[in-house]
Amino acid sequence: MAKAILFDSRKCIGCGACSEACKIEHNLSGEPNPDDLGPDTFTVVHELQGIFVRKFCRHCLSPACASSCPVGALHKLPDGPVVYDKKRCIGCRYCFVACPYSIPRYQWSSNQPLVRKCDFCAERLSRGEPTACAEVCPTGATLFGEREELLIEARRRISSRPEHYFPHIFGEKDGGGSSVLMIAAQDLSRMGIRMPATVRPLPALTAPGMVSVAPVGFLTAGILTGLWWSFKRREKVAAEEQERKNRRPG
Amino acid sequence: MTSASTKSPARSGGKIFFALLSLLVAVGIYASFLRFEKGLGATTALSDAVPWGLWIWFTLTRVALSSGGFIVCAIFYVFRIEKFHSVTRAAVLTAFIGYALVGLELIYDLGLPLHFWHPLIYWNWHSPMLETSWCIGLYFGVLGMEMSIPFTEGLGWKAFSVLLKNFCVFFAIAGATLSALHQSSIGTIFLISDGKLSPLWYSSWLPILFFASALAGGTGFLVLELFLAQKFLDWQFPENLVQTFGKLLLGLLGFYLVLWLLDFIRAGKWGLLADDWQASAWLALEMLPGVVLPLILLCFRRLRESAAGVRASAVLAVLGLFLNRLNVTMVGFILQSHARYFPTWQEISITLMVLAIGLIFFIAAARRFPIFLKP
Secondary structure, three states, X not given: OOEEEEEEHHHOOOOXXXXXXXXHHOXXXXXXXXXXXXXXXXXXXXXXXXXXXXXXXOOEOOOHHHHHOOOOOEXXXXXXXXXXXOOOOOXXXXXXXXXXXOOOEEOOOOOOOOEEOOOOOHHHHHOOOOOHHHHHOOOOOEEEEEHHHHHHHHHHHHHHOOOOOOOOOEOOOHHHOEOEEEEOOOOHHHOOOOOOOOOOOOHHHHHHHHHOHHHHHHHHHHHXXXXXXXXXXXXXXXXXXXXXXXXXXX | OHHHHHHHHXXXXXXXXXXXXXXXXXXXXXXXXXXXXXXXXXXXXXXXXXXXOHHHHHHXXXXXXXXXXXXXXXXXXXXXXXXHHHHHHHHHHHHHHHHHHHHHXXXXXXXXXXXXXXXXXXXXXXXXXXXXXXXXXXXXHHHHHHXXXXXXXXXXXXXXXXXXXXXXXXXXXXXXXXXXXXXXXXXXXXXXXXXXXXXXXXXXXXXXXXXXXXXXXXXXXXXXXHHHHHHHOOOOOOHHHHHHHHXXXXXXXXXXXXXXXXXXXXXXXXXXXXXXXXXXXXXXXXXXXXHHHHHHHHHOHHHHOXXXXXXXXXXXXXXXXXXXXXXXXXXXXHHHHOOOOOOOHHHHHHHHHHHHHXXXXXXXXXXXXXXXXXX
8 A cells, every 4th residue: 555644734833853854864964944955955844824834745646757757767666655766867857847846956066966855765664664754743743654544534634624724635636646645724836835737647748749659650751651652653654754755756 | 363362351251250169169168177077056057946948948949950951851852852952961961960969968968967878778758858869869860871971972982872872762751750759759848847837838739839840940040051051151052942942931930820829729828928928028029020020021922032031031930949949948937936047157158169069060061071062
């Protein structure tokens, strides 16, 4: 079963323990919970109009980054994490262009830069442990568990206290759904938080173009070959006609 | 004897020109050293919010501008229109150098340039970027074969050039097919960015729009280059060919405008024009002088049949293509994210160096090898 995180903005007090635990777990330098994500910061807590919202990779169910990467350096693991293989990466940064949440960060100051983002503690998950951020969260704002169970829990929270929550589970369906689910008092998409523009999985947007490559290729080559043959034949027929005409009077 | 006296001012102008090109290359080499020594962050204005900048803009524009190569080869070898013969080699050389420069500039843009060959062995066929890389790589091979004809001819290896000439039709069909695929797939690249690219430019028709605009822009670029060759390379642009190119440009620009309008109406984008005046201004800058104006010029028979009219339309079509690719790769994203970007001197000088290298190779090849044929 696929794991997920449910972030309940209502329960978050903005302490930044998740950001600090993440830095320790991944051995990252710098102060915990700075202003924004960076090559050494995979998660931060933002205060937006009085509410606290975590920013980190949503681990989409059909990740745009993974489908866009030409060399397959990003891929989704069966239990949830979207992980990065630095050995394959060429540094084209198409994943930056593709990510609907604008999450990836680049090591701009290095001359051998890598793409950096939350890896859903893939290593801990493989040992059967929860993510470091969920384990350390003092209020239970970041919950770790089975995606299906967390969706039930999120629905229960919204329906039992409808006055507390904006009636939407962010990440349930947005951009085809993600392994990170969020609920909050307000509409996150109206608070400067980038969200996918569609509920379709984003790779479905480029798929028609990719699927038609082979048919369009064969069709183009076939039509051009046919045209070449017919134009050539027409020339030949015209030449023969000319020859016949020349012969007759002579 | 008279020719010697008329040539001397041109020759000193040529010397100044080559000195300028050499200077651009020298500064570019210094900037290259900084780029690879210090990394992208220290030498470019790129950021997480603007991951693609000047280099990608020029690269994608250059791919489209190189489409003249496959267009002219298809017209001559497949449609068998004789009068295009004298410009096939010039068109192929333009494309060959164009794609070589695409590869060169991409090496600068890649974060891990030593991994540039990875698309050969690591395949993710869901990615339009991989499809584009493969088609461009294969087409570059086809162009190399086509270029070998004037090269071997110029070197006097007659057996080779005679042998290669048997495959010209195959090269033309393979080139047109690979071009149709990658010119459109570059549009597919941006289809993943729904919501990030301004809706004025985002459209499910981007692949076909990219293909159509490349046809018009690439033809415009070739025409422009042929006029320059007439001026500087001792070659006569046949008058009837100028007129045919005028008609071709009219048709291709018209085709693009009709497609673009159909898409705009189909998607009901008129309301968007009022929403964001900045984006609308950029769109107007791209469409009015770059597509509509040259179309109007070419509608007048007198202009369409005159060298000046065709030349002006070609210049405008090329500018329109540059602006379109600028809007799709950068402006359309930056206006949505409110990020900032202006290229650094290193980015600019490396781009200028790449341009200068292209020009030097083009001129050298045109002088040494039989590229510009007498009609």
